[in-house]
Amino acid sequence: MQAKIYFTKDHRIDPSLIDADALYVLKKLQDAGFIAYLVGGSVRDLLIQKIPKDFDISTSARPEQIKAIFQKQCILIGRRFPLAHVRRFHHKFGHKIIEVSTFRSGKNDSDLIIQDNEWGSPEEDVLRRDFTINGLFYDSTTHSIIDYVGGWNDIRSHTLRVIGEPETRFKQDPVRLLRLFKFQARYNFHIDPKTKEAIEFCREEIIKSSPARVLEELFRMLESGASAPFFRLLAENNFLFLLFPELMETLHTPQGKRIFHYLACADQIYKHKGKNVLDRAVLCSCLIFPLVEKELHDEFLNKKHYPHIGEITLLTSAIIKRVFVHSFSHFPRKISSLMVSIIVAQYRITPLVGKRHYREKLLKHKDFYLALQFLKIRALVDEHYVDIYTSLRNQYRQASHPERKRHPPPPVRRPNHHSQQELHAPQI
Ligand code: ATP
Ligand code: MG
Numbered sequence: 001m002q003a004k005i006y007f008t009k010d011h012r013i014d015p016s017l018i019d020a021d022a023l024y025v026l027k028k029l030q031d032a033g034f035i036a037y038l039v040g041g042s043v044r045d046l047l048i049q050k051i052p053k054d055f056d057i058s059t060s061a062r063p064e065q066i067k068a069i070f071q072k073q074c075i076l077i078g079r080r081f082p083l084a085h086v087r088r089f090h091h092k093f094g095h096k097i098i099e100v101s102t103f104r105s106g107k108n109d110s111d112l113i114i115q116d117n118e119w120g121s122p123e124e125d126v127l128r129r130d131f132t133i134n135g136l137f138y139d140s141t142t143h144s145i146i147d148y149v150g151g152w153n154d155i156r157s158h159t160l161r162v163i164g165e166p167e168t169r170f171k172q173d174p175v176r177l178l179r180l181f182k183f184q185a186r187y188n189f190h191i192d193p194k195t196k197e198a199i200e201f202c203r204e205e206i207i208k209s210s211p212a213r214v215l216e217e218l219f220r221m222l223e224s225g226a227s228a229p230f231f232r233l234l235a236e237n238n239f240l241f242l243l244f245p246e247l248m249e250t251l252h253t254p255q256g257k258r259i260f261h262y263l264a265c266a267d268q269i270y271k272h273k274g275k276n277v278l279d280r281a282v283l284c285s286c287l288i289f290p291l292v293e294k295e296l297h298d299e300f301l302n303k304k305h306y307p308h309i310g311e312i313t314l315l316t317s318a319i320i321k322r323v324f325v326h327s328f329s330h331f332p333r334k335i336s337s338l339m340v341s342i343i344v345a346q347y348r349i350t351p352l353v354g355k356r357h358y359r360e361k362l363l364k365h366k367d368f369y370l371a372l373q374f375l376k377i378r379a380l381v382d383e384h385y386v387d388i389y390t391s392l393r394n395q396y397r398q399a400s401h402p403e404r405k406r407h408p409p410p411p412v413r414r415p416n417h418h419s420q421q422e423l424h425a426p427q428i
Contacts, residue, residue, distance in 0.1 A: 001123065006145040015048045015143065021088040022055035026140045027034035027421035032069050035122060036060040037137035044133045047155050048187060057100045058137070067098055104128065130169070130176045131183065132161045149425055159191040165171045166198035173204035177392065178217045181237065185230035196353055199237060207242055215242070215328045222283035228263035246323045247287060255294040258381070264405055265380035281338035281374045288319050295319065296352070306353045309344060313381045316343045338370060345371035346378070350388060363399050372396060
């Protein structure tokens with residue numbers, strides 16, 4: 001197929017947004033006589049005018065040739081399909097890694113990836129990628145976009161379209177279904193009708209795919225700043241029911257709907273502070289805290305019984321097991337135990353009845369900053385907690401704690417009026 005080429009006058013990409021290290025790697029490969037392009041998420045984000053997260057490179061150079069060019073700066077990862085990590089050192093940022101992969105071919109028309117083991121041409125390389133918006137190359141020598149798959153028009157028309165036959169491609173790798181919702185949630189693009197139709201036939205495949213990959217994709221979405229729309233899409237498209245049946249049931253209750261408020265407030269923090277600001281345990285707590293509240297209410301408060309901390313701990317652990325470990329048996333234990341400590345701390349800070357009964361000791365606990373991060377989210381959801389959050393944050397800052405320097409808790413500003421929108425997504 002003939003590629004369409006688009007030049008600066010068409011795409012107007014600001015070259016200063018392209019990472020200097022990625023440009024260095026591209027140039028070295030090109031100077032050695034190879035084809036080398038930016039590919040995937042970075043080209044898509046440059047065209048959507050978002051700052052790309054990472055800059056992946058595809059090249060005609062084979063792994064051992066990449067190694068020969070970059071020598072000690074380069075390590076090869078993986079056996080069957082080695083790809084190169086080129087490390088660049090910065091005094092300020094430490095090591096940065098640019099991922100360089102060799103153009104590969106892959107059969108697109110079979111359910112299983114059987115012939116996924118051959119190097120290929122640039123065109124073959126994009127044909128095995130997931131969506132047209134992710135299948136564009138950027139050639140830094142001519143500042144042009146090379147489009148074999150129609151991604152240019154799809155970005156223009158805000159369309160998510162599978163490359164190739166949607167049902168086959170989803171069955172080949174069902175994680176692509178989650179990736180579809182990830183891009184829909186992030187960019188608010190619409191789904192092409194054929195791609196949409198295929199979701200119906202492939203939905204159940206998601207439970208056949210590698211739980212490790214599915215969980216990693218879910219974690220990444222929690223950290224994306226678009227987690228609320230993403231989980232809403234999972235629920236609307238009947239995926240939440242397959243992945244977390246327990247959560248789906250809760251969503252039908254008024255408390256369950258609060259999950260989206262918690263996620264939306266975590267998203268607000270991401271939008272203001274950038275990536276990796278909230279721990280995965282804090283983000284997962286957003287998904288189950290409303291469930292803990294509901295069950296405490298149903299099992300204890302409704303019966304005029306006030307649970308003690310031990311009972312709250314047991315109930316929280318049981319919910320974590322039912323929601324996360326039941327769906328993902330390899331769910332990291334470290335995250336489960338941090339979630340228990342985050343959630344139980346909430347009931348020490350804001351007890352169900354009587355006065356707060358936390359002690360100095362709680363503030364000095366090495367994981368307290370996580371409970372404080374979660375309290376910040378609660379304060380954004382519910383203005384009622386702003387005062388206690390502010391006071392605890394200040395106390396925590398004063399306490400000389402080593403964690404404080406590594407993870408300074410972010411400030412929260414009180415919403416200045418009481419509109420619904422402000423309550424759920426106030427300025428921070
Ligand atoms: P993000 O901005 O979240 O990193 P991304 O599109 O760059 O999004 P990556 O997981 O970094 O996602 O993948 C890089 C590229 O690899 C994608 O743009 C796509 O071209 C290709 N890709 C990733 N996952 C798949 C998949 N499951 N099937 C086919 N191609 C994929
Ligand atoms: Mg990426």
